[in-house]
Amino acid sequence: MGISIELEVNGAGVSKEVEPRLLLAHLLREELGLTGTKIGCDTSQCGSCTILLDGQAVKSCTVLAVQADGSEVTTIEGLANGEYHPMQQAFWDNHGLQCGFCTPGMIISCVDLLNSNPQPSEDEIRHGLEGNLCRCTGYHNIVRAVQAAAETMNG
């Protein structure tokens, strides 16, 4: 019993017939092959599945695919535009990742954070990332990465 949806994912049009209960995270991963978006929990705590939905960071495990009908989605695969997004570059330069599993969602959240607050303090960065868990870095270098990206993007 599918429902037809149309959306734009990373700049390309997508038309799909989906189960009403299909999560956006599963649409991206299982049906569109965009496995950069990760699923790390089942209670919307970890933030590994964070994507941009019409420019806003959302947890795609908490959005039904049908709710994204008519929307624009940007995943980690769509963030680079010929060259790395400054946030991706900053994560690389500052060792802001280790195992990399939280990284796609973390980078998307950090992009969203700077979109709403281009020059955050360390405290604002840390609170701004409360929806994303990382178990490897202790967040130390993630904070450095966001600070570096802010400098690049404001410079």
Added chain:
Amino acid sequence: MAGESNGAGVFGSSIRRREDPELITGQAKYTDDLQLSGMVYCTILRSDYAHAKINGVDASEAEALDGVIAVYTAKDIEASGVPGGIPVGWLLPDMKIPEHYMLAKDTTRYVGDGVAIVVAEDQYTAHDALDLIYVDYDPRDGVADPKKATEDGAPLVHDEAPNNIAFDWEIGDKEQTDAAFANAAHVASLDIVNNRLIPNAMEPRAALADYNSITGELTLYMTTQNPHIHRLLMSLASLGLPEHKIRVIAPEVGGGFGSKIHHYADEAIAAWASMQVGRPVKWTATRTETYLTDAHGRDHVTHGELAMDADGRFIGLRVDTYAAMGAYLSTFAPAVPTYLYGTLMSGEYDLPAIHCHVYGVFTHTVPVDAYRGAGRPEATFIVERLVDEAARVSGIDPAEIRRRNFVSPDAFPYQTQVALEYDSGNYEGALDKALEAIGYDDFRKEQAAAREEGKFLGIGLSTYIEACGLAPSAVVGSLGAQAGQWESAVVRVHATGKVTVYSGCSGHGQGHETTFAQIVASALGVPYEDIDVIEGDSGVMPHGWGTYGSRSAATGGSAIASAAEKVVDKARTIAAHLLEAAEEDLAFEDGNFFVKGSPDQAQSLPDVALQAYLAHNLPKGIEPALEATSFYDPANFVFPFGTHVAVVEICASTGQVDLKRYLAVDDVGNVINPMIVDGQVHGGIAQGVGQSLYETAVYDDGANLLSGTMLDYAVPKAHFLPSFETDRTVTPCPHNPLGVKGVGEAGTIASPAAVVNAVVDALSPFGVNHIDMPVTSEKVWNAMN
């Protein structure tokens, strides 16, 4: 970035990780990202009861659901003829080893114990079907506390283990230690609970199994820290397939912290299911499932005492511990509270008498096994808390009492009373550096002034030692390991001088592709970019023992260095032949062989490699090609150490602990990549701070896991933590070719004691001498009031 292309100078430089471009763009493939043609999905029904008899399982409704291919129970696994066992890989004398089968046969022993398997065409259906399986349970009483579990009348996890005791283990000299206490001027004494933790690697465990019934070959992609161990144990114990017919591949792995070492039932179940249905089968744990199945960590109940003479010198330490094993003995579980725990009880101190006694205890809980630090955080917590308590009862400053009792720098190698021989150290050097950086003397003044204003500041030291890179194999074997602890490496120089390195380690975030290439670039003098590192595929590289226990640099890195040295030796022989010179007259610098004093007439390593492959003009007796394999068995453990310092402020009205500063001075021997080492320290500290302030797995009296989701278990968030201050001293390891120690666990081992010592220091005006972890506001407030 500096140093990204040089050969010799690349060891020791902070090169950005070559792993990262795939990770920051979402291109890296983790197990659950993989799809195979014809793939189906598997889910596992788990017991809702900590302890229950299974009277029967009715799967008829599930089997009738559209899209369900099959539902299996333990009976089906038994009927298939596979051994079906989940093994324990570390044997202690007189240890009870109850049967652990791939699914519960007639009794469930923890919430999460597997009862039935669903295989379905899609994952939603596979999950739906779980709700249509009806299990007739007869619930029994359960027990979760490891000390209470040993009391008479406690519910038994296994009938063959009276009082739930799996093993009764001790180390050290009891008589000598008791005598020391009889002569003590002061005794510090504490009762300590080391809280149970859930690992929480961000990537849940997963497996994708592809069994080929024509060839009899199983390809198993899985979240593993050690593909060869999984292959070996699946061959011997669970699946019974010939070892050479199993290929275990670790794709990108999203963290482990120990939780992906062990042989669980689940990955074997996916493989077995693929053998039954003849199609690739994927199983991916939900986060809740990881909470109910990933081996937990810690969970000790301990009484510890430290005896001193009148000058505050330590004369004896004795420790009694009840260590939870959970419902079954997990892969390396028996080693964790014994040889990775009791052996660390000397800390950094010259302690003449030690005795440590441990009961390993079955409880109706998720099995407990190695989690980052594994035994060493528990030991360090006991020792460093007792040292602070010793300072309190003797009236000696905590820094001074440590200094007074350190093993001195000229005493190495130092033989402890609990088996280990420390390789090298300068404990006072790290302490001095830390005290200066934190401003220890000024802090005490600031603390006194703050107290006048009703503000409670505290400082805590943790002068830790850790033993990592378990070795040599003969010794760990004599202690009960059913595994070797050497490591393998292949260094293959291709005809064009490019290099492929194969390691038996299996990284999952540590950056081996970068650091191992740095080792080889320095050893061979070839550009870093010309070296690739491959890990994590039992079908590709020689047997290896994987990545855990901070062993990869010390054992895997040393194996690579050793293989590279063999390559250079062979290349030198060929170069001497080509240069018509004697080998001993040749120099080797920056990848070039030349007669000493004549660097303009050189044979580069690529020149030699080409000649080695062409084999037109090789010295007599030299085989073609240019590669070497090493199986490196270390001479000893390595012993990183250091001083960590925590500074806290406690809110007088709420009891909330604010971690204001955290400073770490670590000595991990020579450093391959400082940026990566710092990153390991950061992450380790975060997990240790997590244990001390936030995290705990909570079971109720009926052994139900109350902290069963990420909503209920406090994995630290960014704003729970400060930025960390890190520094180092460097005392090289004297017994491995790189002089490296290990860094993966140092932060987790050191930090709980530093934080709790700081909290207790802050609360000293209230007469508080201990608070169990996690140090929540509620506990602190109650202690203050």
